[in-house]
């Protein structure tokens with residue numbers, strides 16, 4: 001595995017939707033500085049002297065949350081600023097979005113962003129009490145600013161009491177999504193032709209905002225064939241096996257382009273990708289799996305490929321399309337040589353005392369050179385060895401082994417073997433070839449031939465010298 005590309009320093013608000021801690025109706029709770037309190041609001045701090053923050057449960061006094069089940073009222077007991085200080089990288093772009101609503105009528109608040117000592121007003125929001133206003137914007141971190149304050153300041157509220165009003169919810173302030181893909185192969189090579197490789201690809205969002213419309217695709221590596229029915233989401237939303245068909249679940253195998261496609265994240269469907277939160281929310285990200293079988297053509301080579309993901313950053317006004325590529329996963333494949341042997345006899349009917357001539361041919365159909373090739377061809381009872389001729393290697397009549405040696409890809413080697421028939425009857429003789437390399441197809445590694453040995457003529461030339 002290679003080192004994933006560097007992600008910009010993650011920036012995200014904590015508890016941006018005010019979902020923690022859970023409250024009934026409404027509660028005024030200590031802010032995040034009061035960690036000794038049994039119950040406090042994580043993430044947020046207030047400039048109020050009493051350090052108190054007010055959270056409402058959706059529906060209290062007839063006010064629904066804009067997002068989730070809870071929201072905040074800007075001022076609890078006194079006029080104050082609600083803020084978070086975040087570590088930031090100078091020069092990076094931060095996106096913000098928020099929901100704002102009045103309580104008794106038109107309420108106004110300001111958004112201040114900047115160095116903690118001198119945040120700068122970015123915008124003012126005025127909303128009535130019948131609907132949530134929704135706002136988005138960006139902020140570029142200035143040179144030298146390593147901590148940035150993100151603050152809401154109450155400006156005015158209907159009814160004249162600034163301690164009442166300015167509801168807030170669904171706040172995001174942070175960096176764009178940034179996906180990092182890693183691909184692994186199991187088992188680790190070197191492997192043989194015909195072995196199955198299981199690929200796993202993990203997508204993690206190391207950015208701030210959620211990665212939207214997440215679609216992962218992976219070309220089936222050259223030299224391999226997709227194993228049907230092997231698509232699976234191993235971890236993350238929509239975990240489980242997926243069919244090869246398109247349109248029925250979150251993944252498919254595209255035969256035309258020879259690749260696998262996964263729609264990932266929350267809300268992913270057969271038609272589109274979903275949303276992957278950053279690794280603070282989903283530490284393990286999401287992982288998919290599929291399998292391939294190593295083709296014969298890959299013998300003696302390397303199988304390598306990388307997966308790709310496309311997604312969108314939807315924090316800005318218009319969706320920004322983004323892509324990420326995984327590390328190149330390389331698997332070594334041992335050399336393979338498909339050997340076959342054919343055996344024939346010049347004549348299939350002979351008489352006792354006559355010579356039988358066998359021709360044995362070994363062929364290497366590749367993809368790699370065969371080494372240590374041996375053909376085992378032991379003469380059966382009823383045949384006596386006479387001679388063996390070959391341009392490649394030698395035949396040992398004692399063991400019945402023809403040591404052929406190396407046979408290049410596409411080459412053949414032939415042995416002519418002569419024996420004398422000594423017994424009448426059918427005689428079957430076979431030859432079997434083996435080599436050092438992976439043999440992808442053993443079905444053609446043995447061939448046999450049967451000959452008929454007839455009795456010698458009983459009264460030919462009784463007085464002649466016997467041959």
Ligand SMILES: [Ca+2]
Pocket residue numbers: 017018019065066067068069070071169170
């Ligand atoms: Ca909320």
Ligand SMILES: [Ca+2]
Pocket residue numbers: 242243244245246247248249250251252253
């Ligand atoms: Ca499917």
Ligand SMILES: [Ca+2]
Pocket residue numbers: 338339340439440441442443444445
């Ligand atoms: Ca073979």
